[in-house]
Amino acid sequence: MKRFKSPKQAQQFLSxxxxxxxxSYPCRHLMTAAESRAYRTNASENRKQETCVRMAA
Known part of the structure; x- marks a missing residue:
């Protein structure tokens, strides 16, 4: 509950x-380090593209 004023706010954030x-963080213990880095890079690029599209709209 740190920094949340109510349990409802905490639940909204967590959901x-x-x-x-x-x-962004799949089951890393099942991947090699190279696979994990590639997955995170791809997820980051996708997130940047989606954010830019939303900001432009």
Whole structure:
């Protein structure tokens, strides 16, 4: 509950944050280091593209 004024605010943040976190950090213990880096780079590029499209619209 740090920095959240109510449990509802904490739940709203976590419900939005979890899918993003799961997309950016898959089961790394099942991947090699090179695969993990490539996955994170690809996810980062996708996120940048989506954010730029949303900002432009």
């Amino acid at each position: 939005a944050h979890d899918p993003i976190h799961q997309h």
